[in-house]
Amino acid sequence: MEIKLLTEHYDKKEFRFIEGYKKLGGYETLKKAFSLKPEEIINEVKASGLRGRGGAGFPTGVKWSFLPQNGEKRYLLCNADEGEPGTFKDRLMMERAPHQLIEGMIISAYAINSPKSYIYVRGEYNYPIKVLEKALQEAYDAGYLGKNILGSGFDHDMDIYRGAGAYICGEETGMISSLEGKKGQPKLKPPFPAIKGYLGQPTIVNNVETLAAVKYIIRDGAEAYRKYGTEKSAGTKLFSVSGNVNKPGTYEVPLGYPLMDLINNECGGMKNGAKLKAVIPGGSSAPILTAEEVQKTTMDYECLAQMGSMLGSGAVIVMDDSNCMVDMLKVTLHFYHHESCGQCTPCREGTGWIHKIVSSIVNGEGRLQDIDLLEKIAQQMMGRTICALSDAAAMPTLGFITKFKDEFEFFVREGRSKVKEVRAHA
Amino acid sequence: MFKLSDEGINFVKKELARYETKRSAIIPCLYRVQKENDGWVSPESVSYLSELMELPEAWINEVLNFYTMFNKKPVGKLHVQVCNNISCCMLGARELTDHLCKTFNVKPEEISEDGKITISKVECLGSCDTAPMMQINDDYHENLTPGSAEKIIKGMLNGN
Known part of the structure; x- marks a missing residue:
């Protein structure tokens, strides 16, 4: 069953504007936050077990506590560069509940003592940016941003930065490079952004959903938040479900929720009663699960790790048996090849090669040894680069060819898809 | 010679x-140039922006060439970008793209002869x-079929 914490008021239009938001309890948590010491907020977030909702799943409170204990100016960056294929939950949050994000950000900024934050939004998200700009102005006019907020003595300025089309800017150091006005290439870690980030200053980068969740953790307390989810995966999570289901969309369920329930209950089952073939559980970087594996999957960090996949951004792509897996891998790899920033050789060359090899199979020019070659290249692309994009291309490759080897072999042998005709497109 | 409008110059400042x-400020200013230059950023507009912003041309080119939303060549008045990623492909995005290219007689990423339309496949x-x-x-235009997409575009072309 859905637990509507962050999405409770999504359907109410007035929630998008400050008056309606306040009527529904908005900015009350900010007042509560100012009655607490910053360390108390950090401790509460730590105790809640909240983990980053953008993809990496790193504990938020722990990330915050990496900041150096000194007077250096620190920045808070909200990662709204939602680009992982299959993911659209943050867009909905910005459109439907912009003040919820802003309130969560002010509370988080207060906790880490940051005078300045940016919301880095992907360039294509024109409409969400417009909604956010209006909300930001409303928050300034109401005195929730600027100098001496609500008489707390805390000053904070917030701004929006529009990206310009690059998946890699969702990687936190890539985002920092981009915000600095450069190409969005990731930086070598360490030093981590918490030590040396935007313009060399300590910087915390958190996802939209993570920052919004902070508001609810402070409102209800860590213990109440922990009532949802599992021991290691606390709280609720927004899942973006797409593909061959009756009701694709964003659903908020407690972590640990059975994947089959998400498909059958929230999403109304498979479209046209088709047979489930596979699910990509956490965005296209997450290794695919077979129908059999899906039956025993619960949507939490530990179960998906155990299944050799990952929760990622919570983008669930559901596939029925009309999908050709060789074709789907080709589409996936085109993306990673296109989005590689070109900085590290294993990624720049590797993503190109594996895409070329899968394309040649789809074109009926595959050789049997190509399947082993794909595996070999993918293995060599992992753990050898500055950021995780190379791994993000290699992992699904290994997943597809291991779990659907018969389809790859059939395609090579027969020169056509085992599932359906795959046409060459313009 | 490309020049921003007075309003555009104020925006840059x-x-x-x-x-x-x-x-x-390079990204937002490039957006502005693109908007005032019929949807693309020309080499001469980069030199112009470099002088206006008092920043090296190389810095501006670095940004221009890295990000996909800046067009380095002219695009049609309607820039139609069809998502060709996984969920969309599962539900017919490539067939949709083919249909649009055929209907409007234009190759992907190229500008139509009358300059009215460019159809791109995007991530x-x-x-x-x-x-x-x-x-x-x-x-954004969503939940498309080849027919509905064609109708939307034709409506916009006629409105222009």
Whole structure:
């Protein structure tokens, strides 16, 4: 069953504007936050077990506590560069509940003592940016941003930065490079952004959903938040479900929720009663699960790790048996090849090669040894680069060819898809 | 010679003062140039912007060439970008793209002879629950069929 914490008021239009938001309890948590010491907020977030909702799943409170204990100016960056294929939950949050994000950000900024934050939004998200700009102005006019907020003595300025089309800017150091006005290439870690980030200053980068969740953790307390989810995966999570289901969309369920329930209950089952073939559980970087594996999957960090996949951004792509897996891998790899920033050789060359090899199979020019070659290249692309994009291309490759080897072999042998005709497109 | 409007020049000045460093203003200023230059950024407009912003041309080119939303060559008045990523492809995005290219007699990424339309295949636009979908200039159009997409574009072409 859905637990509507962050999405409770999504359907109410007035929630998008400050008056309606306040009527529904908005900015009350900010007042509560100012009655607490910053360390108390950090401790509460730590105790809640909240983990980053953008993809990496790193504990938020722990990330915050990496900041150096000194007077250096620190920045808070909200990662709204939602680009992982299959993911659209943050867009909905910005459109439907912009003040919820802003309130969560002010509370988080207060906790880490940051005078300045940016919301880095992907360039294509024109409409969400417009909604956010209006909300930001409303928050300034109401005195929730600027100098001496609500008489707390805390000053904070917030701004929006529009990206310009690059998946890699969702990687936190890539985002920092981009915000600095450069190409969005990731930086070598360490030093981590918490030590040396935007313009060399300590910087915390958190996802939209993570920052919004902070508001609810402070409102209800860590213990109440922990009532949802599992021991290691606390709280609720927004899942973006797409593909061959009756009701694709964003659903908020407690972590640990059975994947089959998400498909059958929230999403109304498979479209046209088709047979489930596979699910990509956490965005296209997450290794695919077979129908059999899906039956025993619960949507939490530990179960998906155990299944050799990952929760990622919570983008669930559901596939029925009309999908050709060789074709789907080709589409996936085109993306990673296109989005590689070109900085590290294993990624720049590797993503190109594996895409070329899968394309040649789809074109009926595959050789049997190509399947082993794909595996070999993918293995060599992992753990050898500055950021995780190379791994993000290699992992699904290994997943597809291991779990659907018969389809790859059939395609090579027969020169056509085992599932359906795959046409060459313009 | 390309020149920004007075309003555009004021925009650039404001953006230069808006962020912690002047360099951060490059992305927003390139958007502005693109908007005032029929949807693309020409080499001469880069030189112009470099002088206006008092920043090296190389810095501006670095940004221009890295990000996909800046067009380095002319595009049609309607820039139709069809998502060709996984969820959209599962639900017919490629067939949709083929249909549009054929109907409007234009190859992907190329500009039509009359300069009115460019159809591009792009990566995930974050609207996978409404697949297949496309972005035309600034706006999303969702839950498409080849027929409905064709109708939307024809309506816009006639309106222009």
